[in-house]
Amino acid sequence: MEQLIKDKILEVEKRFHVKVLFAIDAGSRAWGFPSQDSDYDVRFIYIHQPDWYLSIDQQGVGTKQNVIELPIDEMLDMSGWEITKALRLFRKSNPSLLEWLRSSIVYYEKYSFIEDLKRLEPMVFKPSTCLYHYMNIAESNYHEHLQGPIVKAKKYFYALRAALACEWIEKYKTAPPVEFKMLLEDILPDGELKDEIEQLQKRKMEGDELDTESRNTIIDEYLESELERIEAYSKRGKAPAGDPTPALNALFRSTLMEVYPSS
Incomplete structure (x- = not known):
């Protein structure tokens, strides 16, 4: 290819x-x-x-x-x-x-x-511009595609990657890396949430684009709390x-x- x-x-x-x-x-x-x-x-x-x-x-x-x-x-x-x-x-x-x-x-x-x-x-680089971009991606994927009992696994990763990118911008005031693994390793501590995400990632990469999963309560709770927090933080970004x-x-x-x- x-x-x-x-x-x-x-x-x-x-x-x-x-x-x-x-x-x-x-x-x-x-x-x-x-x-x-x-x-x-x-x-x-x-x-x-x-x-x-x-x-x-x-x-x-x-x-x-x-x-x-x-x-x-x-x-x-x-x-x-x-x-x-x-x-x-x-x-x-x-x-x-x-x-x-x-x-x-x-x-x-x-x-x-x-x-x-x-x-x-x-x-x-404008932190507020990038924050709004990633926040909107996370919110749209979570609220539009991750509410039913069965969801597409890739929608979790679109929402998670965007939420982690927002946390990166908040932490470093720079554009986030592209690779999901870099965001995951830097932003989330070891524990149950990271383990759940890594297991979901493994299943996704072994399957195809249309693979579905049952909703994950642990990831849902993280996304809900982070989206609320990021929305409040996003109002404080400054332009160069x-x-x-x-x-x-x-x-x-x-x-x-x-x-x-x-x-």
Whole structure:
């Protein structure tokens, strides 16, 4: 599959006349709890040739779309953001993009863009933005998918990962790691709750995406109490001072010159 993904990246570059800067997995494989039949969620950032930017039409308008999406099949979901779209989202401390930067599964990386982007993260990281993002994920999965007597195991992990990510942000004031295991080991002490989660994780990884479980009272109690506490804490987040736009503009221009030095 990894070779197929790399072939698809080359196909994207040729078909759309762009250069891919990096591509990662952004789904359950990167999170560390895939099922046996989990698909591959590939996300990438790309850059057009200079002439694409030197025109009167704005990116994202008309034929100048700033997203590339390949047809989804049973095993591969692949889409990417154009660099200026990615940088604008980065400026807003977009949690999904921050996760892309932390994915442990990197299918492709070229040029200095990603390392330069990572160095700018302290200028843009907003704890409140990320807290609301993960809190909403935890709440929606818990209240919408984990209330019946029988539930999908993966919904527990979506809710748990998001709740633990909130606790990480509260503890460290930084974007959380992608891997569920890192969050679990750092945030939860050894004990009954952690044991229950680890056993559930083992069963999920040995099964398939549609595997179901009876509701787990121990995990439910943790989620209910944490969601209430996190909601109160989330109102205290502070945004970073200063405007990162000049630095992001400079990064865009330097990347454009690095990728297309003769233009």
